[in-house]
């Protein structure tokens with residue numbers, strides 16, 4: 337069997353390769369040095385030992401962390417900042433939204449902010465309402481920042497590497513729950529293009545569009561449905577924003593049906609945006625309403641049963657796909 | 668060291684030259700606003716010229732500056748070309764930011780003006796990052812974060828000063844204390860008697876100094892010491908420059924919240940007149956020299972206005988440009 341790696345190992349590999357290739361790549365964040373254990377999730381383990389001063393453990397100062405990354409990037413560095421958990425990014429919103437995302441535009445292209453912000457999150461680990469949110473839609477709502485969510489360890493390597501090399505700020509979101517899941521390891525110095533969705537399974541009946549954790553659900557569901565004769569085309573967005581509308585539309589033009597799934601809460605989310613774009617372009621070709629699968633519009637609850645009730649489920653995805661295939665009166 | 672050694676006449680002239688240039692641009696822009704030629708949201712630096720002029724006289728062109736919406740004096744002192752400033756105020760495509768940044772967001776990396784922020788306090792975390800890059804590269808540059816007295820009460824101030832002290836960054840935190848944050852007085856909003864005394868909370872790596880920012884000798888000397896300290900790798904300085912703003916929070920603000928006597932007392936100090944007299948007394952320049960300098964800046968400003976007037980608005984296609992770079 338070929339070599340495998342976990343998501344955590346994948347992030348570490350991408351950082352290591354990026355730092356080895358380019359001395360302007362710097363890391364900063366809370367607890368990230370080996371003295372502090374190599375990061376709360378061990379993503380940066382070994383890197384401070386290997387790269388010394390280029391890896392800086394910071395005070396618990398999210399604004400100062402992102403600000404330092406922005407400033408260093410204005411001076412030509414390629415900083416990768418870790419925000420321990422995504423909910424804590426709210427403390428640094430001014431730096432990200434008003435500064436990182438906008439400086440290129442507001443300076444008329446004189447400056448750019450090639451930083452990567454790595455963070456992790458996700459419900460299902462009993463961490464409650466302030467340690468579990470998927471907030472990606474907040475950032476997709478701001479032009480100038482790219483939002484990237486990997487769904488396999490190999491993609492994680494390729495996408496994180498691309499984020500670091502990208503000339504603009506990138507938010508790279510890691511899933512806390514599935515961080516020890518394994519997948520095939522990529523070749524050395526693997527890179528994937530940003531802004532490009534991946535058709536990972538071809539099909540003819542329904543297009544399934546997602547990113548991150550629900551991709552792991554569909555990989556089990558789609559083959560099962562295929563046995564019943566339901567052919568699902570699976571698109572992994574990889575980059576959530578800017579959205580690869582062309583790939584989505586090409587697929588839905590073919591299938592006439594679409595289901596979008598994300599772990600984030602349902603309302604005002606990425607699913608709504610994807611659905612809107614599909615109907616704007618393909619209204620006449622649609623054979624069924626575009627459906628969304630998402631978590632419930634509440635704070636992430638603590639109790640296991642409530643947290644599971646909050647989360648979208650694989651069975652929701654399957655039900656939504658079947659629903660789009662139900663016979664309908666002709667329009 | 669004699670007094671003249673510590674504050675050479677050449678520096679005195681540099682500060683005056685910068686002051687005169689700032690005054691020329693400030694007054695010129697105010698005239699343009701009054702005449703209806705331009706319509707910026709403008710936060711005049713009137714009264715704070717000597718602070719910036721001294722900063723600019725000490726810094727090298729390659730040093731970094733992050734300043735705020737009230738930043739015209741800082742930008743001019745750092746060497747930003749007048750043409751680019753004026754054209755941006757005219758919202759033209761030839762402005763520093765192609766008309767996409769505006770009066771509150773002037774940027775010009777070639778002059779070291781890296782960020783001008785409209786968000787109170789946000790100059791500080793970013794200046795640290797520039798300083799961090801210099802520390803890593805060993806390029807000897809320093810970074811200055813300008814901000815107001817009101818900004819010393821925002822969280823970014825604490826996070827930035829702490830980080831700068833822990834990492835011993837070459838950052839100079841230049842607080843321009845004009846005693847008001849919009850309409851709120853310093854005393855009503857600030858727990859400490861001075862901003863600089865807060866430096867003590869950040870340990871031995873951080874030095875805190877309060878000076879009369881409108882006194883060229885005091886301001887220039889303090890700035891020189893802070894820059895020397897930063898360049899030597901000895902750490903950051905919190906430099907509080909006491910000053911005053913004469914023209915309201917924004918242009919058009921009649922500042923009824925400032926007691927008349929307070930304003931009169933500040934006016935009576937005639938800081939710029941005093942500076943001019945110091946220059947003349949030092950013998951480094953004559954009345955005629957200074958008048959010629961003034962005429963030169965005025966001509967430069969008029970040329971900038973002509974340039975701006977003759978420049979086109981941004982093309983509408985600019986709206987989708989400069990969002991992302993070419994990967």
Ligand SMILES: Cc1ncc(C[n+]2csc(CCOP(=O)(O)OP(=O)(O)O)c2C)c(N)n1
Pocket residue numbers: 737785786787814815816817818819845847848849916
């Ligand atoms: C985070 C934030 N809060 C509020 C404002 C609105 N605001 C703009 S300037 C200002 C006063 C700031 O005073 P100070 O820091 O003393 O600077 P000055 O304007 O006196 O130069 C306020 C409250 C803002 N721009 N940003």
Ligand SMILES: [Mg+2]
Pocket residue numbers: 815816817843844845846847848849
């Ligand atoms: Mg003030």
